[in-house]
Amino acid sequence: MSRLPAKYRLLKRLDQQQATQAVAEVTGVEIDVFTLAQSCSDAGTPATVELPLMGTTMWHGPQRRDFSGLHRITAARKGDPYYDFKASITIEADGLSWETSIDLMQRPMWFTPLALEALIDRLSDYKAQSSGLLQLQEILEQERIARRALEEEREARLTAEAPPKPSYILVISALLELLKDPVEHARPNGRPQSAIIGEILDRFPLHGLSERNLEEVFSEANKARKKIE
Numbered sequence: 395m396s397r398l399p400a401k402y403r404l405l406k407r408l409d410q411q412q413a414t415q416a417v418a419e420v421t422g423v424e425i426d427v428f429t430l431a432q433s434c435s436d437a438g439t440p441a442t443v444e445l446p447l448m449g450t451t452m453w454h455g456p457q458r459r460d461f462s463g464l465h466r467i468t469a470a471r472k473g474d475p476y477y478d479f480k481a482s483i484t485i486e487a488d489g490l491s492w493e494t495s496i497d498l499m500q501r502p503m504w505f506t507p508l509a510l511e512a513l514i515d516r517l518s519d520y521k522a523q524s525s526g527l528l529q530l531q532e533i534l535e536q537e538r539i540a541r542r543a544l545e546e547e548r549e550a551r552l553t554a555e556a557p558p559k560p561s562y563i564l565v566i567s568a569l570l571e572l573l574k575d576p577v578e579h580a581r582p583n584g585r586p587q588s589a590i591i592g593e594i595l596d597r598f599p600l601h602g603l604s605e606r607n608l609e610e611v612f613s614e615a616n617k618a619r620k621k622i623e
Contacts, residue, residue, distance in 0.1 A: 397514050403507045407442075410498060413505040421517045423531065428481065429538050430513070431470035431503050436537075437516070439509035440466040443483060443501055452485070452492035459492060461485070467503060469493075471542065491548075564602050565611050568594045587612055 396403055402416045410427040418424045425433075431441040442464055449460035465485040474480035479498040484491050572593060591608045 396511055398507055398511050407504045407506055409502045409504060413510055416510055420514050423517055425534060428470045428472050429534055431467055432541055433513055434509045435468050437512050439512055441503040441505050442466055443503055450494055452494040454490045454492050562611060564600060568598045
């Protein structure tokens with residue numbers, strides 16, 4: 395007998411808010427939409443997303459491709475720590491995993507009643523076997539952490555395999571030339587980033603060394619350094 399209430403069971407599909415609410419009503423377990431989507435994918439009943447006809451750009455390492463229409467979500471995680479509706483999702487196409495970010499307010503995830511029933515049965519079985527709700531939530535959290543570790547490992551591998559962008563090589567070359575110049579005046583406080591960008595633009599009027607591109611490259615470099623400090 396289905397544990398899913400009829401008000402949900404009779405729907406063809408449920409959006410993310412209805413789905414999380416249904417699971418909470420039946421099991422008493424409140425899980426976020428990202429864990430819900432990943433759990434459904436792991437069980438072989440993935441959530442779906444409807445991408446716009448104009449196309450959404452998705453990435454597989456350095457490769458990019460536009461997708462539209464309905465797609466199954468094979469992996470999902472929160473895409474912005476400060477915005478609850480930003481999601482990083484992965485789909486499968488031509489044997490490859492493609493990833494992009496979506497706004498769940500505009501492009502919600504969809505779940506079938508069958509997928510939710512299977513998840514509810516699983517949660518209910520865990521709950522019956524466990525000593526309480528806390529242990530059940532810990533199991534879900536451990537699964538989420540393990541999935542995230544696998545995703546980070548995959549992302550690191552793809553990043554390591556990707557060749558550096560040509561513009562990055564130009565920026566490094568320009569910086570090396572600046573460092574080779576003799577210092578006419580002492581600079582105890584160093585030089586601001588804006589001054590460095592200005593000098594590069596003046597001395598190296600090359601394609602790929604625009605002010606916007608330099609700011610983006612420096613910003614990425616600063617973020618990467620702070621990440622490992």
